[in-house]
Amino acid sequence: MQTLRLSDHLLPEFVESLKAWGTLWAPVERAPGVFDLEVIDDVRRARPDALRTILPFKKLLLKPRFTMLTGRLGEIPEDPGEGRHGPQVFFGAHACDIHALRILDLLHLSNFQDSYYLENRKNLMVVGYGCWPDERCFCASLDTSTADDGFDLFLTPLEGRMLVSVGSSLGDDVVRANPHLFEPATRQDTREYMERLGARRKAFTLSLDVTDLPYVLELKREDPVWREIGARCLCCGSCSMVCPTCSCFNVVDELVPQSVGQRVRLWDSCLFRDYAVVAGGHNFRADRADRVRNRYYHKQEAFVREFGVPSCVGCGRCIENCPTGINVVEVFGHVRGDL
Numbered sequence: 456m457q458t459l460r461l462s463d464h465l466l467p468e469f470v471e472s473l474k475a476w477g478t479l480w481a482p483v484e485r486a487p488g489v490f491d492l493e494v495i496d497d498v499r500r501a502r503p504d505a506l507r508t509i510l511p512f513k514k515l516l517l518k519p520r521f522t523m524l525t526g527r528l529g530e531i532p533e534d535p536g537e538g539r540h541g542p543q544v545f546f547g548a549h550a551c552d553i554h555a556l557r558i559l560d561l562l563h564l565s566n567f568q569d570s571y572y573l574e575n576r577k578n579l580m581v582v583g584y585g586c587w588p589d590e591r592c593f594c595a596s597l598d599t600s601t602a603d604d605g606f607d608l609f610l611t612p613l614e615g616r617m618l619v620s621v622g623s624s625l626g627d628d629v630v631r632a633n634p635h636l637f638e639p640a641t642r643q644d645t646r647e648y649m650e651r652l653g654a655r656r657k658a659f660t661l662s663l664d665v666t667d668l669p670y671v672l673e674l675k676r677e678d679p680v681w682r683e684i685g686a687r688c689l690c691c692g693s694c695s696m697v698c699p700t701c702s703c704f705n706v707v708d709e710l711v712p713q714s715v716g717q718r719v720r721l722w723d724s725c726l727f728r729d730y731a732v733v734a735g736g737h738n739f740r741a742d743r744a745d746r747v748r749n750r751y752y753h754k755q756e757a758f759v760r761e762f763g764v765p766s767c768v769g770c771g772r773c774i775e776n777c778p779t780g781i782n783v784v785e786v787f788g789h790v791r792g793d794l
């Protein structure tokens with residue numbers, strides 16, 4: 456992997472150059488302290504240092520709602536192309552985002568390939584940016600706090616400059632197209648990078664003990680804690696919507712004026728009351744406690760059994776956005792009997 460340096464004052468020019476590779480998405484500050492991932496034109500709005508955006512990057516791969524097919528009765532329906540996004544650049548991906556991408560790849564490209572996801576994924580350039588944890592980050596416990604691959608370029612901020620890791624031939628193309636922006640990294644850069652790495656490791660204050668967690672969960676399926684959390688949970692679905700790896704979706708057929716029909720795909724949540732309703736009206740998870748337990752078990756038990764890793768990257772979004780203060784780390788602490 457090639458490592459270069461980029462001076463801070465050249466960052467806007469670098470970000471501007473990324474537009475040549477596709478629609479440029481970056482975190483922007485919508486309101487004081489509130490960040491969102493948006494398409495940007497003015498690169499000075501980019502805030503790659505923002506710790507977490509409200510919605511994660513998954514909307515770049517599968518929009519919250521898009522029309523898959525449209526047509527009139529008796530006609531062959533057409534794909535209006537809403538679900539296919541063309542080339543896109545995700546600037547400001549954190550290490551946990553890069554790991555979440557890997558999890559989404561496992562989910563959408565392993566057993567049955569999701570053609571919308573596949574096309575958008577192939578067209579996505581990932582430019583990472585080194586973040587600094589807050590009190591809600593627990594990625595270090597899940598081994599997702601750093602990324603060795605899975606990006607095209609990765610920028611780590613140092614004093615007055617960035618260390619740039621080139622992670623793919625696409626990233627190399629960006630460097631070759633802008634040779635005046637980059638210099639070879641020096642020994643001093645490496646030294647500062649190592650110091651930052653050590654200090655960052657110590658900056659984590661939240662941790663999750665994942666030792667044998669799938670096995671522990673298997674033993675604790677009937678634990679009263681699930682009833683207690685079920686009583687607190689509103690099943691509002693906020694935690695699933697903001698989660699970078701939650702991928703439940705629904706497909707519905709709708710009639711719109713002039714007798715045009717459309718088939719729409721939209722984000723869903725296994726926490727919603729009707730998610731597990733089947734033909735005939737039976738609901739397999741009518742009880743809130745069952746739905747809450749299902750989400751936690753899917754992330755830390757079922758996904759591990761199927762793919763060998765949990766489908767949580769410790770980004771802290773669900774902790775930040777739960778209106779009743781349900782905290783995933785505390786939940787597993789209760790399950791283990793630690794709290």
Ligand code: SF4
Nearest residue numbers: 688689691692694777
């Ligand atoms: S955000 Fe909180 S209240 Fe809403 S569904 Fe998730 S755990 Fe339940």
Ligand code: SF4
Nearest residue numbers: 698767768770771773
């Ligand atoms: S479950 Fe919570 S902490 Fe884990 S990836 Fe999803 S939003 Fe982030």
